[in-house]
Amino acid sequence: MPTYTLTVNGKKTTVDAPADLAMLWVLRDKLGITGPKFGCGINVCKACTSHLNGKAFNPCVTPVSECADQNVTTIEGLAEGDELHPVQQAWLDRDVAECGYCQPGQIMAAVDLLKRNPDPSDAEIEEIENVCRCGTYVRIREAIKQAAREMGGA
């Protein structure tokens, strides 16, 4: 079985895995990093959204081999120690989470959006396809707008 070295949440990590094993299962089943959630496994619900080299990606459809020697950041790696990322703080301020299961992915998608576009319009926010089965979209939208303001984009 091949061995891959990658940086996960700032920590250099080595893992033995078949080349085609989806990164989601490497994170969850081999490394015990459970912030990225399984919701569909086919890049539809996007509950697993994390960052590869700072850009949103969906580890449920990304083989571990494509992540070799690269930087993976999951929701666990977003805050700087106890200091929450402004998007996480906005999520708390707007009391977004209901069941909470999709929210790590929603937050990672929102961080990615604000990186690309510090002042997104409503239409641009609507390009986020992450499913929230509890239907918290109204508060997700508010939280993204709040974070945009606080990060100086809006």
Added chain:
Amino acid sequence: MSEQIGDKVAMGRRRFLTYLVAAPTLTVAARWGLGADVAQAAIISPPRPSELYDVGDFYKQTCEPTKNMILLEVAEDGDATLWLHRMEVGQGITTASAMLVAEELDLPLSKVHVPMRDADPALLFNQLTGGSTSMRTVYEPIRQAAAEARARMVAAAARQWDISAAQLTTRDGLVVTPDGRTATYGSLASAAADPGLSVIGVKTKSSSEFRVIGKPAKRIDAHKMVTGQFQYTLDLGVVPGAKPCLVHRAPTIQGTPKQVRNDAEVRAMPGVIDIAVIETGVAILAETFGQAWDAKKALRVNWNAGTVDGLSNDDIFAKLEAATVPLAVPGGLVDTIDAEFRFAPVSHAPLESNSAVADVRDDRAEIWSGLQTPIYAQQDIAEDLGLPQDAVKVHVVQSGGAFGRRLFHDGALEAARASKAFGRPVKLMWTRTDDMRHGRMRGPSFHRVRATLAAGQVASYEHRITQTKTDFSHGIGEMITAKLSVGPGNLTYAQSFFNLMVECPYNFGVVTEVLNEPEDIQLNTASWRSVYSAMVRGAEELVVDEIAAKLGKDAYKFRREYLKHDDARAVLDKVATEGGWGRKMPPGHAQGIALHVEHRGSCAFLVEMDATDPKRPRVYRATIVADVGRPINPLGIEAQMISGLTDGISTTLRTGLHIKDGLPLEGSYSQSHFARQKDSPRDVKVFVMPPSREEPGGVGELPVPAAVGAIACAYARATGTKPRHFPINFDIDFDPFPPN
């Protein structure tokens, strides 16, 4: 949940325990809120059964003997832990319960922790989460337990200081003397647990003294959620060595495995540990879920037939229509409005699919899963494994949504069977496609409605509902047998419950609403958020608009005039004012207004829709008003209203299942078109009415029927059509995944 339990209860930590078992008191079903201010001309309808005694009243009465078995402890750090006998699925019940404790114990909310309680058979029927009954059933007992805990703190301090308890006050987790001395609850916890300490006649606060209840509070579990620390079932590291497990399933609903054709080939695949035939399919144990998935795809199995092989939605609707109870009032004689509605099946589809951890040994078993009925799960799993009930420990894990899905423990039972078959612990997960195709659903329903008009009034309103059998075998049937005499005649569980739920809120003269659930269509069903009301009341609100139009009346004013309840009328007035009812809309746009009365509360929705393209309607504005009796957490109630709006958008406009040849075609969120951000309105306002009664009503299910009604009415008005099939846009615009 278990991880939080681990946090809170370090071994050897001394704690003070309140475990109350009090004698049951008498419950009297009170006649509720029938308004006097009804339209003079309307033909008054007698109250429906649910107006006098509803599901919440019923469940409350059922819980009465064990209602005071509240498990609340105060530890030496002064924190309180309430082991809640209800399940958090996103509806905010742990936060609301923590507020009750904080209120009566005079403790900051941040010092109250609310893990789920393990299955506890001593609670009898009092460990079911559903029917929007949780706050109604725990409101008084949790406050009483917290008030007693506070009284014990005061009594312990009084003894310690040799001072009269009457002179002491409490605030922020401190007992305070008149001269300003303080003692923390933590320092008193041990002394307060002394059984010799007598505390009698403790009373809860009157509502005028509330400082926490009724004020917006943020979710107590949110920080862990937004940092990825919150652990759902499959995130738990509770059983070292529990391996990933998937089940390969039949090509049709309730099909069963006959024989694996390529056993050796699959066993040889990388990462595969074992495979085993269990009742519902072929279980695969592997090192990772990814490898189990590859094996699942590679398996070749011969299957026995399922229960609806060959049947499709159209066949099922034809059977339902044929089984519909006839209308009593003949058509064509007077001015009548006739309508037939069909609601497609809908998957519950919580984002966390069915999952469970199971560790089954020869003489005992331990299960972790999201369970709305954990005692029933424990009984059923014990029986299945051939173990005594008390040898099966069942931990309830807070879950990623439920919507009624987790009333049944299908995943937990499968995990137990797989663990037994493999002789080792498993972490079992359902794939999304299996969850949609083989999971539970709201069954399809057929509706026939006839309203008769006479002398400018509604003289009668008849509604016949025929739905595939809703599975109530999760313990509710036993409750009815044990507790409730429902007549007349020999009503089924479903009919009994229907009568306790569904209520036409208008004075429409003679109103009859009759459910029939034929037994011969065996689907995997479970109550879906609001059970029958989303369809029955949603369809009814459309007919209300059509009656109003026929009488030449405005949709809002007509409802206002015919409403039975003053509280609901106030809610309707508020939504019309705040939402700007009647403002001019561009062509292809329209407003829709609807309301719903249930769970000792009411809510109204006013939505605005752009249906310029009738295939792509968009709700872009929504105003929502809710009266929930006594609001506990307005912020949580607002969340539930928004959530109900989203469910209304999904199921009214696009979301459903096409059963074809015995299996739903939909296998993903994109195929079943659950709403995304782009489908959600940009402008949403929610108003929670001030307390209208002493006690809280139910919240979780309340918004869905009004949302469905308002959205359907807006679509009808915007397009000039009469929607009869739901979801309205229901094309098969995808390539279905192959069966299994």
